[in-house]
Amino acid sequence: MEEYKLSHLKELEAESIHIIREVAAEFENPVMLYSIGKDSSVMVRLAEKAFAPGKVPFPLMHIDSKWKFKEMIQFRDEYAKKYGWNLIVESNMEAFQAGVGPFTHGSKVHTDLMKTQALLQALDKYKFDAAFGGARRDEEKSRAKERIFSFRDKFHQWDPKNQRPELWDIYNARVHKGESIRVFPISNWTELDIWQYIRLENIPIVPLYYAKERPVINLDGNIIMADDERLPEKYRDQIEMKMVRFRTLGCWPLTGAVESGAATIEEIVEEMMTTTKSERTTRVIDFDQEGSMEQKKREGYF
Amino acid sequence: MADNKLDIKAFLDKDEQKDLLRLLTAGSVDDGKSTLIGRLLFDSKKLYEDQLDALERDSKRVGNAGEHIDYALLLDGLKAEREQGITIDVAYRYFSTNGRKFIIADTPGHEQYTRNMITGGSTANLAIILVDARTGVITQTRRHTFLVSLLGIKHVVLAVNKMDLVDFSEERFNEIVADYKKFVTPLGIPDVNCIPLSALDGDNVVDKSERTPWYKGISLLDFLETVHIDNDHNFADFRFPVQYVLRPNLDFRGFCGKVASGIVRKGDTVMALPSGKTSKVKSIVTYDGELDYAFPPQSVTLTLEDEIDVSRGEMLVHPDNLPTVDRNFEAMMVWMDEEPMDINKSFFIKQTTNLSRTRIDTIKYKVDVNTMEHLSLENGQLTKETLPLQLNQIARVVLTTAKELFFDPYKKNKSCGSFILIDPITNNTSAVGMIIDRVEMKDMSDTEDVPVLDMTKLGIVPEHYEAVEKAVKELERQGFAVRLIK
Numbered sequence: 001m002e003e004y005k006l007s008h009l010k011e012l013e014a015e016s017i018h019i020i021r022e023v024a025a026e027f028e029n030p031v032m033l034y035s036i037g038k039d040s041s042v043m044v045r046l047a048e049k050a051f052a053p054g055k056v057p058f059p060l061m062h063i064d065s066k067w068k069f070k071e072m073i074q075f076r077d078e079y080a081k082k083y084g085w086n087l088i089v090e091s092n093m094e095a096f097q098a099g100v101g102p103f104t105h106g107s108k109v110h111t112d113l114m115k116t117q118a119l120l121q122a123l124d125k126y127k128f129d130a131a132f133g134g135a136r137r138d139e140e141k142s143r144a145k146e147r148i149f150s151f152r153d154k155f156h157q158w159d160p161k162n163q164r165p166e167l168w169d170i171y172n173a174r175v176h177k178g179e180s181i182r183v184f185p186i187s188n189w190t191e192l193d194i195w196q197y198i199r200l201e202n203i204p205i206v207p208l209y210y211a212k213e214r215p216v217i218n219l220d221g222n223i224i225m226a227d228d229e230r231l232p233e234k235y236r237d238q239i240e241m242k243m244v245r246f247r248t249l250g251c252w253p254l255t256g257a258v259e260s261g262a263a264t265i266e267e268i269v270e271e272m273m274t275t276t277k278s279e280r281t282t283r284v285i286d287f288d289q290e291g292s293m294e295q296k297k298r299e300g301y302f
Numbered sequence: 303m304a305d306n307k308l309d310i311k312a313f314l315d316k317d318e319q320k321d322l323l324r325l326l327t328a329g330s331v332d333d334g335k336s337t338l339i340g341r342l343l344f345d346s347k348k349l350y351e352d353q354l355d356a357l358e359r360d361s362k363r364v365g366n367a368g369e370h371i372d373y374a375l376l377l378d379g380l381k382a383e384r385e386q387g388i389t390i391d392v393a394y395r396y397f398s399t400n401g402r403k404f405i406i407a408d409t410p411g412h413e414q415y416t417r418n419m420i421t422g423g424s425t426a427n428l429a430i431i432l433v434d435a436r437t438g439v440i441t442q443t444r445r446h447t448f449l450v451s452l453l454g455i456k457h458v459v460l461a462v463n464k465m466d467l468v469d470f471s472e473e474r475f476n477e478i479v480a481d482y483k484k485f486v487t488p489l490g491i492p493d494v495n496c497i498p499l500s501a502l503d504g505d506n507v508v509d510k511s512e513r514t515p516w517y518k519g520i521s522l523l524d525f526l527e528t529v530h531i532d533n534d535h536n537f538a539d540f541r542f543p544v545q546y547v548l549r550p551n552l553d554f555r556g557f558c559g560k561v562a563s564g565i566v567r568k569g570d571t572v573m574a575l576p577s578g579k580t581s582k583v584k585s586i587v588t589y590d591g592e593l594d595y596a597f598p599p600q601s602v603t604l605t606l607e608d609e610i611d612v613s614r615g616e617m618l619v620h621p622d623n624l625p626t627v628d629r630n631f632e633a634m635m636v637w638m639d640e641e642p643m644d645i646n647k648s649f650f651i652k653q654t655t656n657l658s659r660t661r662i663d664t665i666k667y668k669v670d671v672n673t674m675e676h677l678s679l680e681n682g683q684l685t686k687e688t689l690p691l692q693l694n695q696i697a698r699v700v701l702t703t704a705k706e707l708f709f710d711p712y713k714k715n716k717s718c719g720s721f722i723l724i725d726p727i728t729n730n731t732s733a734v735g736m737i738i739d740r741v742e743m744k745d746m747s748d749t750e751d752v753p754v755l756d757m758t759k760l761g762i763v764p765e766h767y768e769a770v771e772k773a774v775k776e777l778e779r780q781g782f783a784v785r786l787i788k
């Protein structure tokens with residue numbers, strides 16, 4: 001007998017593909033923002049699926065804060081080349097040349113200038129009217145309330161109290177000149193769904209997600225990897241080798257590792273099922289101030 | 303260790319097969335809704351330790367639950383809400399059990415936020431409506447139930463909460479159920495269940511409670527895990543709104559879209575609307591290979607045997623099972639905009655992937671969501687001034703669109719019976735609607751037709767017809783219909 005039933009993953013996949021195609025059809029100049037993380041990797045694969053056997057009709061853009069892990073950059077370039085993506089890389093060069101970085105300016109200033117401002121500059125430069133992001137609603141409380149098509153005004157700001165109603169699968173894609181929509185096609189996926197999908201679809205991910213002996217230091221309770229020579233002198237004699245992996249990826253001085261022996265997806269999932277810390281605790285930036293993610297989102301950060 | 307690994311693989315293999323249930327929770331701040339959701343998440347081990355730490359810390363500081371953990375603090379994510387102590391928008395929560403994954407749309411209960419409940423409920427398979435056992439069925443319960451029936455949600459659980467405060471009285475429970483049944487039966491919701499519980503203490507939430515021995519049903523979570531939702535989609539009437547046309551090379555032309563309803567098979571004869579041209583399905587293409595058949599809500603790409611011209615907004619259907627094709631229809635419409643309706647304004651309407659212009663022909667009556675009473679000009683309950691819809695108001699209306707839409711009654715087919723209205727100036731989603739049926743031209747109050755371009759009269763020679771037709775088609779795509787006469 002034929003079955004007319006989808007598993008939850010197939011249903012989520014179908015929903016995401018529908019969203020991605022809707023954007024390609026309704027906007028003049030969309031872009032997919034690529035963080036090189038596992039969620040982005042799934043989103044990118046979903047875009048490839050949406051337009052197969054054709055090419056994806058929009059570019060991929062990475063906002064390089066200049067402090068990303070080396071392995072991330074290498075992975076990014078190899079992936080884009082292998083799968084034929086048009087890759088745009090943008091940075092806030094002015095701030096970079098002025099020497100802005102997390103060790104000298106702190107996480108708040110660094111994140112604002114090298115991530116948020118860099119993103120806003122890039123969006124203005126290319127005049128994108130829609131930008132895909134790989135955020136999930138189960139990540140953080142303010143994200144749980146964001147629409148799939150999330151309106152941004154001319155200043156790229158999000159107004160959580162004034163969101164467009166979003167019903168069924170009918171998305172309102174209309175914007176005036178200068179305004180834009182952030183689109184979150186994997187809003188309804190959970191962390192476990194992402195891992196499960198990576199496993200089933202054999203989606204390549206940055207090796208930093210898997211446990212390995214890596215040079216790390218303890219920085220205010222976070223396990224920070226010594227990824228390049230910009231680690232300040234004073235920490236260098238504290239470097240030790242530890243079996244660690246990363247649950248999220250970002251700027252290396254701001255992304256804490258977890259001690260782990262999980263070297264396969266199965267082991268990662270097992271660790272996740274038994275872990276007692278939620279994913280974002282390894283993100284230093286979330287703890288800057290109360291309601292800090294909401295604040296960042298209002299200002300234009302993802 | 304080897305055993306352990308096998309376990310996780312088995313777990314993942316099983317997890318992969320789980321289906322998805324989307325549910326809506328409705329109730330007021332005082333009904334214990336957040337507590338109930340918190341408990342579902344907590345008891346299904348979704349809350350991690352650091353969230354719990356933060357929760358315990360916050361509960362002591364600003365909590366409203368006395369000795370207990372105040373789950374509301376965990377759920378009310380936005381700063382503004384924490385300050386006001388209310389949930390101001392729809393929030394989505396995720397949890398899973400051994401057999402199923404769940405997405406909860408958590409929506410606020412107070413009247414001014416009807417629009418959020420409508421938003422949260424539009425994709426839900428099931429609604430949990432909370433009542434306080436002490437107060438029973440109140441105006442708000444009726445309002446929520448009416449909205450749930452309007453949205454066509456097929457499964458409703460009336461969660462009679464705070465049973466601990468009425469000594470787990472069977473009599474009280476039965477009284478509330480009887481009250482509710484009287485009200486809910488005429489609404490025609492196919493599956494209604496009532497469960498007595500205490501969210502705070504956990505009675506009948508995950509496990510059956512010993513404190514309600516008279517209750518013969520199952521716990522809330524058991525019900526959520528087992529309720530049969532496979533038939534919630536329409537598998538009878540094939541509708542494929544074309545979303546995107548894929549032309550990677552000259553040999554491949556695919557029509558991308560989501561199967562809105564019905565089933566399509568390779569080899570099926572399909573008709574394109576509005577052209578009426580037919581062809582056969584050559585292949586059903588996906589990234590993972592070709593399929594023999596496709597069903598809702600799959601996203602696929604169809605290729606046809608013949609080169610027929612189909613664009614976004616048009617629809618592929620089976621020729622022996624057509625949707626209604628019309629420009630005039632009746633609908634239940636909910637006003638979602640702070641700005642009241644301007645009855646003379648022309649709006650954009652988006653229905654499936656189709657975009658058109660529309661105007662409001664008639665407002666037949668408004669529904670008072672608290673009493674279900676119909677208010678109209680005829681019965682004197684509305685005046686010309688109070689007729690236009692305001693935020694959160696619901697009305698039965700007649701709409702006229704600039705070009706023909708392909709639709710089905712919402713009751714029969716949610717995907718092809720739903721639409722949104724977009725304000726052309728602010729771009730807000732001003733209203734949302736559920737189509738009831740077409741309206742005969744003779745029953746329209748305003749019969750003004752679309753603009754006409756008579757090419758012969760204008761002296762346009764036949765070699766230019768194709769170009770003019772192309773221009774008219776593009777206008778139509780943008781929502782402006784023009785009738786072309788050769």
